[in-house]
Amino acid sequence: MHFHTAHKLTLMAHSVTAYQALGQLVARAKAVPRVELSQRYTEGFMTALGTIATTRRHTNVLQHMAGYFKTLLDDASRTELSATIEDYRLGLIPLVVPITLLRHHVRHRHVSYLARQVYLEPHPKELMLRNHV
Numbered sequence: 001m002h003f004h005t006a007h008k009l010t011l012m013a014h015s016v017t018a019y020q021a022l023g024q025l026v027a028r029a030k031a032v033p034r035v036e037l038s039q040r041y042t043e044g045f046m047t048a049l050g051t052i053a054t055t056r057r058h059t060n061v062l063q064h065m066a067g068y069f070k071t072l073l074d075d076a077s078r079t080e081l082s083a084t085i086e087d088y089r090l091g092l093i094p095l096v097v098p099i100t101l102l103r104h105h106v107r108h109r110h111v112s113y114l115a116r117q118v119y120l121e122p123h124p125k126e127l128m129l130r131n132h133v
Helices: 002-006 008-014 016-027 034-049 055-069 075-089 096-109
Strands: none
Touching: 002 008, 002 016, 008 016, 008 034, 008 055, 016 034, 055 075, 055 096, 075 096
């Protein structure tokens, strides 16, 4: 359950349907033998990651995350975050820009649920995998 929760946004960026199906599997975990559960979850997880995370899906995830700050940020900060997400959606900036801004707000506003999301830092920075438009 903790693994699934930590990877929620990553899964959503690839396939909301797969995220929901895996969530249903996790919810029924006690009724499924552990080996079968592990096998089915792993297969579903890898299949989900095989679906390309499009700009549209990333934008949906970014907007979902921005919703956590609805009452935590002042108007100017919310406007900046929204504009940054829109600039990403339009292809004007790379994904790393809104994610960096979101990480900043997560740290400063102590949003623990988002801080535990793998989506914010899924791989080593040195790979620079999110630095393209």
